Amino acid sequence: MSNVFAEAADWLTDGTHWQGADGVPARLGEHLGYSALTVVIAAAVALPLGLWIGHTGRLRGLAIGLTGALRSLPTLGLLTLVVLWMGIGLTPPVLALVVLAVPPLLAGAYAGVESVDPRTVDAARGLGFTEWQVLTRVEVPLALPLILGGFRSAVLQVVSTATVAAYIGLGGLGRYLIDGIAVRDYPQTLAGSLVVVVLALALDGAFAVAQRSAARA
Amino acid sequence: MTWFLENADRIGDLTVRHLWLSVLPVALGFLIAVPIGWWAQRHARLGAVVLGTGSILYTVPSLPLLVILPGVLGTSFLDPANVVVVLTLYAVALLVRTAADAFAQVPRDVVDAADATGHSAVQRALRVELPLAGPVLLAGVRVVSVSTVSLVTIGALIGVANLGSLFTEGYQRGFTTEIVIGLGTVVLLALALDAVWVLLGRLLLPWARGARAGG
Numbered sequence A: 001m002s003n004v005f006a007e008a009a010d011w012l013t014d015g016t017h018w019q020g021a022d023g024v025p026a027r028l029g030e031h032l033g034y035s036a037l038t039v040v041i042a043a044a045v046a047l048p049l050g051l052w053i054g055h056t057g058r059l060r061g062l063a064i065g066l067t068g069a070l071r072s073l074p075t076l077g078l079l080t081l082v083v084l085w086m087g088i089g090l091t092p093p094v095l096a097l098v099v100l101a102v103p104p105l106l107a108g109a110y111a112g113v114e115s116v117d118p119r120t121v122d123a124a125r126g127l128g129f130t131e132w133q134v135l136t137r138v139e140v141p142l143a144l145p146l147i148l149g150g151f152r153s154a155v156l157q158v159v160s161t162a163t164v165a166a167y168i169g170l171g172g173l174g175r176y177l178i179d180g181i182a183v184r185d186y187p188q189t190l191a192g193s194l195v196v197v198v199l200a201l202a203l204d205g206a207f208a209v210a211q212r213s214a215a216r217a
Numbered sequence B: 001m002t003w004f005l006e007n008a009d010r011i012g013d014l015t016v017r018h019l020w021l022s023v024l025p026v027a028l029g030f031l032i033a034v035p036i037g038w039w040a041q042r043h044a045r046l047g048a049v050v051l052g053t054g055s056i057l058y059t060v061p062s063l064p065l066l067v068i069l070p071g072v073l074g075t076s077f078l079d080p081a082n083v084v085v086v087l088t089l090y091a092v093a094l095l096v097r098t099a100a101d102a103f104a105q106v107p108r109d110v111v112d113a114a115d116a117t118g119h120s121a122v123q124r125a126l127r128v129e130l131p132l133a134g135p136v137l138l139a140g141v142r143v144v145s146v147s148t149v150s151l152v153t154i155g156a157l158i159g160v161a162n163l164g165s166l167f168t169e170g171y172q173r174g175f176t177t178e179i180v181i182g183l184g185t186v187v188l189l190a191l192a193l194d195a196v197w198v199l200l201g202r203l204l205l206p207w208a209r210g211a212r213a214g215g
Helices: A003-013 A024-056 A060-072 A075-086 A091-114 A118-126 A131-161 A164-168 A174-182 A186-216 B002-006 B008-042 B044-059 B062-073 B080-104 B108-116 B121-158 B164-173 B176-204
Strands: none
Touching (some): A003 A186, A024 A091, A024 A186, A060 A091, A060 B121, A075 B164, A075 B176, A091 A164, A118 A131, A164 B164, A174 A186, A174 B062, B002 B176, B008 B044, B008 B080, B008 B121, B008 B164, B044 B080, B062 B080, B062 B121, B108 B121, B121 B164, B164 B176
């Protein structure tokens, strides 16, 4: 079985797998494209809501319950369900992945704003800051490490789960896995897996650096 | 509803399989992670390395890991053991940090008092630190358990039977009802398991009531 690794290495070093519409760069581009679209939509929904909850302290219980409930929803089930409802296309996978990305983003935003020292917030109000200025100039910058932490887990979950989206006919790196499993081409499956793992680790490393510099600023 | 009644036996069977594939990794993960977390918390430098490795492990996506593992372990591709090993790895990766945090918040003077009253290191760990770390550990187990129940479904993609099989089968047959019932059962299973942890917590950690749960 260990020669599967050697075969996977051969697959990866084969130049023909690095060009064309189903070559690694093209699949990587698709994968990152879906992931970016998903995270942008999820952030547009979750960030304003999370910042508002953190700033006002309202609906906090609801946010905690919602993030917990969304986490128990299996993405594979959601994915297959939305496809049967809406048909094949970009919308179903992106919709299912948005559901996955919202909880960490929401939690990062409200927990981040909540963690800001109330004395700092009061001091800003005392200086005559409006509520909007308090939020944008004091709370958001101080909450940045936790907000970035939310982005980090959202991006990683989306990038790793986007592989599952190939199951419903989408492109991306998951193609190598799902197609490989279907025709028992395990070297291809393994090679695709290794590319996804390297991508996840690289993104996580980038976020670790970003979070560290945000915490220092 | 008719479909549900006609297939109740099969759904029951898949639920039992699913339950096993969820409980086993959480239990194994807990047993492995708690000693490591306890150790990591007392050895700051090496501990940080261990905790860092845990987080890196957690970033590895599950489907690729399920595919890679048979090559590493020499197991058959369809072996349910692969699912258990992958999910145990995730449980350990998540719980090691929680365990380290849980032991770190045990008050220093309580630990000193235990030492002063003649507890050995092992006695102190088991009788004093573990019970006090209990509530935070419980919160961690609840998070891991919910995400594990949900992750088991990915196993269906490589052909390991569980409630996720209802998704793949329903998708292939274009049968929405089957997927909806699968989703509902998975969520119910996650909630039921969570309720069991809460109940176990009340029984085993009666002093924790009202304590603030971390995580």
